[in-house]
Amino acid sequence: MKIKFFGAAKTVTGSKHLIELWDNRRIMLDCGMFQGMGKDTYPMNAHEPVEPSSIEAIVLSHAHIDHSGLLPKYVKDGFTGTIFATEATYALCEIMLRDSAFIQEADVRFSNKRKGREGKDAYEPLYTFSDVEQTLSQFEVIKENEKFHVVDGVKATFIPNGHILGSAAIFLEIDEINEHTNLLYTGDIGRTNTALIKNPEPTPQADVIICESTYGDRLHHNTTDAEQELLDAVLHTIKEKKGKLIIPAFSLGRTQEIVFSLNKLDLYGLLPSVKIYVDSPLAADATAITKQFAHLLNKEVQRFCNARPDPFGFGKLSYTKKKEDSQKINASNEPCIIISASGMADAGRVKHHIFHGIENERNTILFVGYAEPLSLGGKLQNGENPVTIFGESKKVKAEVKIISSMSAHADYEEMGNYLSIQNPNEVKAIYLVHGEEKAQLAFKNYLNGKGFKNILIPEFGESVVPPYGHLQEGEGSPLE
Numbered sequence: 001m002k003i004k005f006f007g008a009a010k011t012v013t014g015s016k017h018l019i020e021l022w023d024n025r026r027i028m029l030d031c032g033m034f035q036g037m038g039k040d041t042y043p044m045n046a047h048e049p050v051e052p053s054s055i056e057a058i059v060l061s062h063a064h065i066d067h068s069g070l071l072p073k074y075v076k077d078g079f080t081g082t083i084f085a086t087e088a089t090y091a092l093c094e095i096m097l098r099d100s101a102f103i104q105e106a107d108v109r110f111s112n113k114r115k116g117r118e119g120k121d122a123y124e125p126l127y128t129f130s131d132v133e134q135t136l137s138q139f140e141v142i143k144e145n146e147k148f149h150v151v152d153g154v155k156a157t158f159i160p161n162g163h164i165l166g167s168a169a170i171f172l173e174i175d176e177i178n179e180h181t182n183l184l185y186t187g188d189i190g191r192t193n194t195a196l197i198k199n200p201e202p203t204p205q206a207d208v209i210i211c212e213s214t215y216g217d218r219l220h221h222n223t224t225d226a227e228q229e230l231l232d233a234v235l236h237t238i239k240e241k242k243g244k245l246i247i248p249a250f251s252l253g254r255t256q257e258i259v260f261s262l263n264k265l266d267l268y269g270l271l272p273s274v275k276i277y278v279d280s281p282l283a284a285d286a287t288a289i290t291k292q293f294a295h296l297l298n299k300e301v302q303r304f305c306n307a308r309p310d311p312f313g314f315g316k317l318s319y320t321k322k323k324e325d326s327q328k329i330n331a332s333n334e335p336c337i338i339i340s341a342s343g344m345a346d347a348g349r350v351k352h353h354i355f356h357g358i359e360n361e362r363n364t365i366l367f368v369g370y371a372e373p374l375s376l377g378g379k380l381q382n383g384e385n386p387v388t389i390f391g392e393s394k395k396v397k398a399e400v401k402i403i404s405s406m407s408a409h410a411d412y413e414e415m416g417n418y419l420s421i422q423n424p425n426e427v428k429a430i431y432l433v434h435g436e437e438k439a440q441l442a443f444k445n446y447l448n449g450k451g452f453k454n455i456l457i458p459e460f461g462e463s464v465v466p467p468y469g470h471l472q473e474g475e476g477s478p479l480e
C-alpha cells in the first residue's frame with residue numbers, strides 16, 4: 001500500500017489523501033479545496049494530481065469545504081465511484097457544495113469581466129451547479145460506528161471525532177495480498193467539552209495513523225473561558241465603544257456555536273440590548289440542518305432546550321438572507337453584532353463588513369477560528385496594517401481580537417489525549433497532515449515524548465509506503 005498526499009501537506013486546506021492498494025486500485029480520503037492561498041488558490045484547485053476516473057471510492061470525514069469542496073470537480077472530470085459519508089455530512093454537503101458552485105460561478109463571472117477588459121484568457125468555474133447535483137447522487141450514507149465495505153479488501157468505520165456536526169475519523173481495515181493494515185485517518189479532531197458537539201469517541205488500535213496537526217504548537221484556554229471572552233468583547237464594543245462587533249465565522253460549526261453561546265448569555269441576562277445579525281444565507285441553512293440533527297449535539301444543548309426551545313434563535317437575533325438587508329447593516333451606524341462568513345475573511349459578506357468598518361476605532365473585529373496566514377483574516381491576526389481589501393488600502397483602526405479557545409480543532413494536549421488510547425509500540429508510523437510546518441515539528445516532538453516513533457511530515461505530492469516516508473515520485477507530478 002502507498003499513501004499519496006495531495007493536499008493539507010504542511011498547510012491546512014485541500015485535504016486529499018490517496019490510498020493506493022498493491023494492485024493499483026485507489027481510494028481517496030477527503031477531496032478538499034485549497035482556500036486562502038492568494039493567487040495560487042485557483043491553479044492549485046484546478047490542477048488534478050491524480051486522474052479522477054482512476055479512483056474507485058472516496059470516503060469523506062466531514063462537510064467543511066477544505067475537505068469536501070473539490071468532490072464536484074473530480075466528478076465532473078470522471079470520478080464515477082461512491083462517496084461514503086455520515087447522514088449529517090451528506091445533508092450539510094447538499095448546502096455547502098451548492099453554495100460553493102454558486103460562489104465559483106459568481107467569482108468567475110466577476111474576474112472574467114476584468115480579464116475581458118484586459119484582453120486575458122477567461123477562467124472557467126471549477127464546477128457548476130449541475131456537477132454538484134451529479135456529485136450528490138453518488139453519495140452513500142453510512143451510520144456512525146458501523147463497519148462498511150468500501151472496495152474489495154477495504155472496510156471502513158466512521159468514528160465521531162467531535163469536530164463539527166456529522167464529522168468522523170475514518171478507521172480503515174485494509175487486506176492486501178500478504179499484509180493487513182489498520183489505518184486511522186483522524187480527520188479534524190474536535191475539542192472536549194465544546195458548546196455543541198459531543199466529545200470525540202475512542203478509536204481502535206491502528207498500525208498507521210494520518211493525523212491532523214493544526215494546533216500542534218498551541219494550547220487553548222478552557223472552553224468555558226471562551227464564553228467570558230465573548231461577553232467581554234460584546235460589552236466592550238457595544239456598551240463602552242458603541243461600535244460594531246464583527247465576527248468572521250465559518251457558516252458551518254462556528255456560527256452555530258457563537259449563536260448558542262450568545263443565546264446562553266442572553267438567557268442569563270448578561271447581554272446588553274443589542275441587535276445581532278447572522279449575515280449569511282449559508283449559515284441560516286446550516287443552522288436549520290443543525291437543528292434537524294439536534295439529537296447528535298451534546299447534553300448541554302438538550303438541557304438548554306428545556307429553558308428555551310430553540311438553541312439557535314432568540315429575540316435579539318435575526319438571520320439575514322437578502323443582499324439588500326446585508327447592505328442595510330453596513331449603512332447603519334447603530335452598535336450591533338454581525339456574525340458572517342467566511343471565517344478567514346477572504347470572501348463572503350464579512351469582507352464587506354470589514355471593508356466598511358475597519359477604519360473606525362469604535363468597531364472590533366473578533367476572530368474565533370484559524371485563518372491561513374495569506375488570507376485577510378490571517379494578515380489582521382498577525383497585526384498587518386494597512387491591509388488591502390477589494391484593491392483598496394485600508395488603515396486598521398478597529399480593534400482586532402482573537403479567541404482561539406472557540407476553535408473546533410483540538411490543541412496539542414487534546415490531540416495527544418485523543419491518540420493516548422493507541423499503544424505507541426504498535427503504531428508503525430504517524431503521518432502529520434493539516435498543519436503548518438512549525439506546528440507539525442512541535443507536535444512531532446510532543447508525540448515523541450509520548451512514546452510514539454516514526455512520525456513523518458509529508459510534502460505535497462509525496463508518496464510513501466508505510467511505515468516509511470519520502471518515497472519521492474516528483475512533487476505534485478500527475479499520476480496516470
Ligand SMILES: [Zn+2]
Pocket residue numbers: 062064067163188
Ligand atoms: Zn474542518
